[in-house]
Amino acid sequence: MSSQQHQRALVYKSLWHAGPWLLAVGIILVGANLRASITSVGPLIGLIKDSLHISNTLSGLLTTLPLLAFALLSPFVAQLSRRFGSPLVIFAALLLLTAGIVVRSTLGVTALFVGTAMLGLAIAVCNVLLPSLIKEEFPRNSGLMTGVYSVSMNVVAATASGLSIPLALNGGMGWRGALGIWAIIGVVGILLWVPQLLKVRRTANQAVVSARTVNVYKSSLAWKVTLFMGLQSALFYVPAAWFPEMMSGQGMDSETAGWMLSVLQFSQMPFTFIVPIWAARVKDQRLLVLIMAVLYFIGLGGFLLGATQWSVVWVICIGIAGGFAFPLVMMFFNLRTRTPQQAAELSGMAQSFGYLLAATGPTLFGYLHDATQGWTIPLLLLLCLSVLLMFIGLGAAKKRYVGGEVDDQAAI
Template identity: 55%
Template sequence: MNITNRRWLIVLGIMLVAANQRAPITSVGPLISDIRASTGISNTVAGMLTTVPLLAFALLSPFAARLARRFSTERVIFTALIVLLLGTCCRSLNGAGQLFAGTILIGLAISVCNVLIPSLVKRDFAKQVGLMTGVYSVSMNLCGALASGISIPLARGTGLGWQGALACWSLLTVLAIIFWSPRLRGTGLEAATTSSAAARKKPNLWRSGLAWQVTAFMGLQSLIFYMLAAWLPEILVSRGMSQGAGGWMLSLLQLSMLPFTLIVPILAGRMRNQKPLVLLTVILYIIGIGGLFINSNALVPLWAVIIGIAGAFSFTLAMIFFSLRTRTAHEAAELSGMAQTVGYIMAAIGPMLFGWLHDMTHGWDLPLMLLIVASVFIFIFGVGAARDRFVDSV
């Protein structure tokens, strides 16, 4: 196989792995009511269906870079895909226990891919980091959006129920496994990268102010996304929108991200610093989330699109910061692991807290205010993360 074809297969493999990083989670939100009715769980416990994967992200993320150094990035990602397949199948069995056990496996598997894909891009596409960050972000968000939109039609239109609708996403994982398998033969790039990284003095990211700013930015944008992924359909249903339409609004939010998840990282990679993009991100978040306080379903598509664009900015900025603020693929993996460990601990409390605040107040205004506060902090930490510096700089 010539080099051009080989690189296209690498790109396709990365896209398929990315496609599996959101769909298994975003497919749950529109089905929350069905799952709650079937299992008898409360709103707070239902919120944990989104929280549990985030806690799993935080648990395994610190070890992903170490596993990659020992067994190779390709093999670790392949193993994660197998675990993801097992988790998806387990989650679709009857019973709350199996539901949460499968969800844990899904979270552990996705956490590995979340950490290693940015470092893989830096390693294999060092001169096209912005473009490749956009490519895998588009793949991730496209499948996440489709999962939100078709969950209700799959569950009710085909008679599969919520278990069958969630199980369908195992087919996407099988496809990723098939196309990733050839990479197990190795590329020869891992050893070279590891050797290069070893020759450099390893920075202590936990003492780096810049690394902590990237981490906070990552966590806050994840906090907003996963709270909305879990509860936006429920908010809209409580205001008179049908459950199917509520799912499609979440889908619209994610579909609106697609062009910007490709454009933003390319722009960010060409800028000396990314502060203007951070400012625009926060303005869009405040406008879109603020619009949800208006009890008008006719305007919901507008707010969904604006929030989606803001989400595209914040997510792709977080991803490209892992590459732009580090010098090597090894450092990128370490920063990605740190940011996703601490960041997802922050994000994990979001859906459960959102549901708890609703249970306590019997309304959505206070939970939505939490999103506004998170947007303000995104600006504070994002301005620092956007500086033209490296994490090992003094």
Template identity: 45%
Template structure:
């Protein structure tokens, strides 16, 4: 691999570092934010939901933005917007808190949609490996962020505002590492990864199954990372300890973050992967719901971490595997992440509102179980060995060969 590709890999890894901490760092601090600002649990859930809504609404337009600016410049723009959002949110006043949260979603949306297409274009023979590397990278800081949130706020005396704002440092570093990708490039580039195919991807059943899998597993993921500290706190855990349990959940998924894309790339189909992702997640949420003992609860959190860690990397891998080329990958990424994250956005606020209404975590966790069952079925369908825009072509070839 030449030095140019190594620099690109480094850039992708550092961009991936930034895509989750601004969201996952919120969960352990929700109680402090709620108490200081006087907002409800439902309104607090918006701090995780709003980035997903912004992400979902922007995603269909990302290929067009990148076609005009170029993928490299678009990712730099995304990092800049993400940094501005983190800075605005850390001011602490309610309007900047929510405006900054929206900007975070827009910044993450630009970067997250473009990475699968860039991997498909630049490393077409190593989609699984490269997807595994950058989802593993994404998982590292996604896991560290909630664990550091309370210590930064309380032990270092930064408060929740500066604790959330500290992640701007990671954005600054990522921008520095990404800069070699735009040196000497014009803002408008001929990048095939971001041009849309002529046939609409929205008519493909496989594309919709990928989208449902992406959306519903993300709903479970963001709901869990947002509310797990509060769930554990209601079961008698210290809130700082509860924050570190989110880190345990995230780190439990790191090995499969890397392994699943490589495995999926080598298998003839990915149906079994989706089944086992669902089984681990379902078992983990069931154990959390039962709450028989601290040991069982901790084991359940590890199972959820394995299931959801595999789910996010598998979602992104499916975008590359179900796309015939980089153009399709960009379009499928936009579709899956727009509709998918719009579904996901409903999770944290719905879970918080249900708890406000019922005063128990039983029904919210049961809802997550139902979502797990549905995304498992969708994932099995998305695991079929077909390209998203070749369903009809495959059938026609099959019919023609039968007649011959």
């Protein structure tokens, strides 16, 4: 063996022994890239509309397009993973995400929407594969790892929404610079994911064959998880896209309204860490679903009643509710399946149909606002969605498995 081959072997060996830590850091950085490129848009919608002269309905597509991309690509992600391996597919997604952010921020209206679609496709890949990767690599700590990457995702997302207006106006970057700066996080994620490409991984031909015996599309439980995914996504992406605009219309200055979106994000953070661990340790998760629903009712009801002096309270309630909803559905992918491949297939199904459902949210919310010239009917829509989310969630939270009966001996 040559000295160069020996050095390469030592590198592979060190990466193999440091694998769990490197993978954990990589997952955290991937999570950090999953929402910032979307939450940074909401506070800037007014500036983008004025600059490019687009309508409320069309500007709603800036949030809807990623959801449509999620819906289109998600069913095929598990197949890509089987063929090329999850590390390589995630790496390619990070490259596409970073390129999409740059394209969106540099040219005209067409590039704005093309770049948005690109980053949506990239996020779809990571959304589908992270839960199954965690189930495979951290089977005894799936709740902890889900919490860790959820927190990283929300920390960066909250920072992005809060800094958008200051960067655009006070920093002199304009809306293009305020959107484009988040490509830096993508570059960091790419660099820190490289070690996963050097590790010895199972090939695509070593996929778990037994996972294919379950047809998730014929499972009523899988459809409940899918609906839960779609509804909770709508209840995140609509506020992310429209609440800053809504609060500005109620008399709040644009910078404060942007920071209110950060308040929504930061209020989620402790719960995106706690809820997955809690969910992994209990027999079923129906109590968590009920707590989530009550918080949504309080927050949305407060805005609906027009009590704007308590806006920060309503935002915090909605944020905490989202801090329950998102990690719950991520845990459902693991807790309602028996193998990593089943988790990937359920995740792909849920995120495809679920995000297709969620994609109508921001555009419909904007359309209702345009049609009524007010916020009451759009807010009533969100309140109805939260009621439906509760009932669907109670069904998804019972302890059972896609394609099989309850197994009390299943490991968590």
